Amino acid sequence: MGEEKGRIIAIGDVHGCADELEEMLDKIAPTVDDTLIFLGDLVNRGPATARVLARVRNLANARSLLGNHELRLLRYRHQGDPAVLKDYDWETLKQVGVEDWAFLESLELTISYPELETVFVHGGFLPDRAWTEQDAEIVTSIQVIDPANPAVYGKRTKITNGVSWAERWKGPPFVICGHTPRPDIFRRPWSLCIDTGCVYGGKLTAYDVRAEKFLQVSARKAYI
Ligand SMILES: [Mn+2]
DSSP: TOOOOOOEEEEOOOOOHHHHOOOOHHHHOOOOOOOEEEEEEOOOSSHHHHHHHHHHHHHHTEEEEHHHHHHHHHHHHOOGGGOOOOHHHHHHHHHHOOHHHHHHOOBSSEEEEEGGTTTEEESSOOOSOOOOOHHHHHHOOOOOOETTTEEEEEETSSSOOOEHHHHHHSSSSEEOOSSOOOSOOOOEEEEEEEOGGGGGTSSSEEETTTTTEEOOOOOOEOOO
């Protein structure tokens, strides 16, 4: 990895926003030297999950992280328990073909660039333990921690006095993630969250890591 000369560009939660993804790819105009890192949650909520999956799995030089939405689909596939699914997963499942499943099975939990002291992950990390020792459930779903007990984590809507994990995270490594949508990019000393809520009518954000440059595409509309 140390010899890579091209750009490393992270792309936030796409959630089926295929038109915005196309516009972003036009903007990035990736070359063969570049690496695109999708931060997870390509699927669900938006209008065109199948198109997004087909586009990303056919991109050269792209790596993709596991999001909580993909984790749920894979759990259902492996364990067969429909209780793990959300209602909208059924619509997505109808669209997922053989090649999509192979792609979903290949998603990575974390992507590390030691020479940049940077780790990419969908959700984030518990701040009180090593990032290498955290399982798929934690790293795909964490938004906040309970300030009274930093081992307790969950969604912002569930832990109402919760504090973003990123507020407590002290690197190295620097962490680049998606998952928690906000109106703006959320930067902290040791982390950067670029989920700017495209599917909610916000923006799709990409980040060129070495150049420290952002690229953004506005949502065509609020899809939900
Ligand atoms: Mn997510």
